[in-house]
Structures are given as structure tokens and as C-alpha cells.
Amino acid sequence: MAKALPGFEDFNRRVRPPFGSRLKQPAREPVLLTPSGRAEFSAAEPPDVPSADDGVLxxxxxxxxxxxxxxxxxxxxxxxxxxxxxTPILMNAEDTRARGIGESALVDIESTSEDGTRRRLRGYRALRYDLPRGSAAGYMPEMNVLIGAADYSAQSDQPLMKNVRVRVVPSAQG
Incomplete structure (x- = not known):
């Protein structure tokens, strides 16, 4: 390791003290490798937020x-x-009322992927939770089925796991 990895020089001797030794970790050092030598921030444009009138969360x-x-x-x-x-979907209380969904009622959730495919989950429990109106939350990996292969961020090339547009309706299962 001493020959292959920077920071492991004379490793066998350095790990002998009672508390071992500390490897250099650039993220922990007060040195920023930017042109200014200081932290530099940029802001990405927020994604379009659907109108509350169109029923999308x-x-x-x-x-x-x-x-x-x-x-x-x-x-x-x-x-x-x-x-x-x-299998809960956490929703704002006003959003549940607007959709005729009672507390702990069964709901069906549908998304439409960028490739046009419709993706569904049936029989989830709607739980009222302190979330902003127009938003919802649920667990992965169970809800990953709502995210199609074409649903990814143009900025980061990552799946849109935090920005899935869905419609939630009372379940046909009752």
C-alpha cells in the first residue's frame, strides 16, 4: 500500500501508536482548490412547479x-x-381533502414518464403529514416503479427521485 497509495508512506510504523494515525482527507483540510482559494457557490434554476389547479403533486x-x-x-x-x-404516501392535509381522500385511506398513484409510459402503484396508504401543499413523499425502493428510465435530471444525469410528478386518487381497491 505504501508504494501504491499517497498518504500510506511508512504506514506500518505510523499505525502502531495507541490511536493509530490520521490519513489526509482533502474534504477535511482547510484548502480549497478553486481559482480564488475560497468556497465558490452557484445556484441551479429550480424545476418548474406544477400548478395546484392541475391536480399534480x-x-x-x-x-x-x-x-x-x-x-x-x-x-x-x-x-x-x-x-x-x-407503503404510505405522505401528503399535505389540504391536498388529501381536495382529492376526497380520508386519513389512512387507500390511494392509487400514477406518474407519466418522459417516454410517455404510465406507471402506477395501487393500494398505498395516504397519511397526512406536514408537507408543503402540492408535494408528497414516499419510500424508495417501493416507489421507484414511478420513475422511468427517461426520467433523469439534465443537470446531474441522476434519476428524478426528488421530482416525480404524480396524480393521487382514491383507490379502486376501496
Whole structure:
């Protein structure tokens, strides 16, 4: 390792003290490799927000408390007070009322991918949550089906997991 990786010179001797040694980590050092030598920020234009009148919500997918990446360790989410449920959609209370959706009612969720395909989830639980009007949230990977291969950010080339336009209606399942 000493021959191949910068920072590992004389490694075997340096790791012997009781607390080991510290490797250099550029993110931790107060040196910024920018033309000015200081932090430089830029702002991206925010995405278009749908009008509340057209019935579309902007859905973000997220992880629950007991989840690491896509490994799910329990169906509880103590961050948001959700117990024994992996299929909620968190919505603003006014948005649920405007759609005739009661608390904990079953709903169907539909998105339309940039490639024109319609994608659906059926029988999710609508939970009222303190979110801005016009937005919603739910867990990944369960909601990933709403995101098509064509749905990615032109700026970052990443899937639009925080900007999925959906329609939520009372479920046909009752």
C-alpha cells in the first residue's frame, strides 16, 4: 500500500501508536482548490412547479429510519411516526381533502414518464403529514416503479427521485 497509495508512506510504523494515525482527507483540510482559494457557490434554476389547479403533486422518494440504502431492517419509521407500513404516501392535509381522500385511506398513484409510459402503484396508504401543499413523499425502493428510465435530471444525469410528478386518487381497491 505504501508504494501504491499517497498518504500510506511508512504506514506500518505510523499505525502502531495507541490511536493509530490520521490519513489526509482533502474534504477535511482547510484548502480549497478553486481559482480564488475560497468556497465558490452557484445556484441551479429550480424545476418548474406544477400548478395546484392541475391536480399534480411533486413526489420525492426517501429512506425510512430503519433503512440503509435499499436494505430495509423494519417497517417502522420513527422519524415520521410511521409504524409497520412500507407503503404510505405522505401528503399535505389540504391536498388529501381536495382529492376526497380520508386519513389512512387507500390511494392509487400514477406518474407519466418522459417516454410517455404510465406507471402506477395501487393500494398505498395516504397519511397526512406536514408537507408543503402540492408535494408528497414516499419510500424508495417501493416507489421507484414511478420513475422511468427517461426520467433523469439534465443537470446531474441522476434519476428524478426528488421530482416525480404524480396524480393521487382514491383507490379502486376501496
Amino acid at each position: 411533486v413526489l420525492q422518494t426517501m429512506r425510512s429510519h430503519d433503512q440503509w440504502n435499499t436494505a430495509i431492517y423494519s417497517d417502522d419509521d420513527r422519524y415520521r411516526g410511521v409504524k409497520n407500513l412500507r
